[in-house]
Amino acid sequence: MIRNVVGMFFSPSGETAKITRKITTELSERLDELCIDPIGRSFVDLLKDPIKEDRTLDSETIVVMGMPVLSGRIPEVCTEMLKKLHGNDTLAIVLVSYGNNTYGDALKELYCTVCDQNFGVVSAGAFIARNPMFGTIAEDRPDAYDLQQIIEFSRVSANKIRRFCGTEIQGMKARLAPLNVKGDLPSRKPSRFPIHPVAGSACTNCGRCRDICPVGAINMDDPRKVDGKKCISCSACIAACPEGAMSYAGPLYAASRVALERLYNKRQDPEWFI
Ligand SMILES: Cc1cc2nc3c(=O)[nH]c(=O)nc-3n(C[C@H](O)[C@H](O)[C@H](O)COP(=O)(O)O)c2cc1C
Numbered sequence: 001m002i003r004n005v006v007g008m009f010f011s012p013s014g015e016t017a018k019i020t021r022k023i024t025t026e027l028s029e030r031l032d033e034l035c036i037d038p039i040g041r042s043f044v045d046l047l048k049d050p051i052k053e054d055r056t057l058d059s060e061t062i063v064v065m066g067m068p069v070l071s072g073r074i075p076e077v078c079t080e081m082l083k084k085l086h087g088n089d090t091l092a093i094v095l096v097s098y099g100n101n102t103y104g105d106a107l108k109e110l111y112c113t114v115c116d117q118n119f120g121v122v123s124a125g126a127f128i129a130r131n132p133m134f135g136t137i138a139e140d141r142p143d144a145y146d147l148q149q150i151i152e153f154s155r156v157s158a159n160k161i162r163r164f165c166g167t168e169i170q171g172m173k174a175r176l177a178p179l180n181v182k183g184d185l186p187s188r189k190p191s192r193f194p195i196h197p198v199a200g201s202a203c204t205n206c207g208r209c210r211d212i213c214p215v216g217a218i219n220m221d222d223p224r225k226v227d228g229k230k231c232i233s234c235s236a237c238i239a240a241c242p243e244g245a246m247s248y249a250g251p252l253y254a255a256s257r258v259a260l261e262r263l264y265n266k267r268q269d270p271e272w273f274i
């Protein structure tokens with residue numbers, strides 16, 4: 001019996017969070033219609049509440065796991081966290097959000113990692129959202145069509161859960177068939193973007209960027225110093241700064257912006273595997 005739907009996301013600039021929240025809400029409302037007791041719904045923001053110790057989810061919980069695509073992969077810090085999260089006959093829906101170029105191997109990587117952690121993955125989806133680094137790329141996404149697709153993905157996932165849970169006979173659980181998720185299981189280390197945010201003159205040294213940085217790249221005493229070897233260019237510090245003081249700058253950023261805006265302008269649409 002399913003009793004809880006948990007939306008878990010890592011979302012440095014907020015787009016993955018929006019999509020994960022919407023799917024979690026749609027899914028729990030659809031499953032609620034079937035159950036006598038109301039289904040609980042909760043959210044875990046992995047940026048603010050990272051998984052530091054082993055945690056196991058039970059068979060009454062469905063997790064909706066959302067991650068952003070960074071350079072065709074899910075962030076390494078997320079893979080490390082996922083290895084501490086365990087399923088115990090727990091169902092999962094996995095999704096990535098990406099900035100209208102390609103989701104590369106990220107969805108496959110997320111799918112395989114979650115399967116390895118003993119979750120039964122019902123469905124896997126890739127959705128398009130604004131790129132925080134270059135605001136004009138996919139700037140209006142998710143749009144009305146994307147939203148319709150997000151709702152449809154939730155609907156077909158809920159139907160599959162309904163059918164799957166209906167196959168339980170005296171505690172004998174059916175096994176979910178593997179999904180043919182696009183991508184390869186990456187063997188190389190993720191590549192890093194050689195561009196990092198810098199704090200400008202509006203900085204008041206409040207420390208919020210330092211507190212939110214998932215890899216400890218911002219100097220404890222001086223937030224104007226970002227360690228380029230640690231920084232994964234996720235943009236969480238930019239989103240967290242109350243003064244709008246953090247931004248990308250410099251000639252390499254300007255040149256990348258021109259090139260990537262031209263390269264990423266062909267519309268991509270949501271895709272899913274079920
Ligand atoms: C460093 C970095 C690398 C990215 N790499 C890709 C990529 O390989 N393909 C793509 O389509 N979008 C890429 N994007 C865009 C993000 O995947 C996309 O904007 C995502 O929705 C951001 O999620 P968030 O708002 O939850 O942080 C990248 C963004 C950043 C900041």
Ligand code: SF4
Pocket residue numbers: 196197212213214215216217218226230231232233234235236237238
């Ligand atoms: S310093 Fe780099 S890794 Fe840290 S939050 Fe900012 S962009 Fe992300």
Ligand code: SF4
Pocket residue numbers: 199200202203204205206207208209210223240241242243244245246
């Ligand atoms: S969040 Fe903004 S104002 Fe606060 S320390 Fe960081 S850059 Fe400075």
